Amino acid sequence: xxxxxxxxxxxxxxxxxxxxxxxxxxxxxxxxxxxxxxxxxxxxxxxxxxxxxxxxxxxxxxxxxxxxxxxxxxxxxxxxxxxxxxxxxxxxxxxxxxxxxxxxxxxxxxxxxxxxxxxxxxxxxxxxxxxx
Numbered sequence: 001x002x003x004x005x006x007x008x009x010x011x012x013x014x015x016x017x018x019x020x021x022x023x024x025x026x027x028x029x030x031x032x033x034x035x036x037x038x039x040x041x042x043x044x045x046x047x048x049x050x051x052x053x054x055x056x057x058x059x060x061x062x063x064x065x066x067x068x069x070x071x072x073x074x075x076x077x078x079x080x081x082x083x084x085x086x087x088x089x090x091x092x093x094x095x096x097x098x099x100x101x102x103x104x105x106x107x108x109x110x111x112x113x114x115x116x117x118x119x120x121x122x123x124x125x126x127x128x129x130x131x132x
Contacts, residue, residue, distance in 0.1 A: 003121040006113075010067050010120070013109040017080065018064025024057035031057065042093040052090075059083060067113065070123020077114030081107055 024031045035053035036046060063083070066076040084107040091099045120126060 001112075001116045001119050003119045006116055006119045007070075007122045009109060009112050009116075010070060010073065010123070013080070013106065013113060014064045014067030016064070016106065017060045018068060021057045021059075021061025021064055025061065028054065028057060038094055038096075039090070042090075044090065044093055049090075052086075070120060070125050073120050073123060073125050074114055074117045077110050077112075077117065080110035081114065084110060 032050060032053040035056075036049050039049040040046070042049075059079075060083075063076050063080050066072050067080075084103050088100060088103045088107070091097075091103060117125075
């Protein structure tokens, strides 16, 4: 993979995650209540869903910023992939099959960010190769 292609992948997934966080944080209570409502018939405990829904937008925002800046990119790639797996599990628990393709696409992009990080030259990590 070429460095320019990688930066577009990194920026694309970063902008998506940043956007998810930015729109949810100002309405955090409503977002959390909606998520708890969606999971009310699932096997997941309400307390777990509530805690996850309150933390999720901040994780999305931080992952987005890290990827846009190219800071700790490998860690952001693996963290984002793990987050997507958690979201996919939750989505399966409420049988929201229409959301899975989007989550799988996000997962793929996080894996690409992790896997091809050696071409991450247009980033903050590039100035400190050991930080990648």
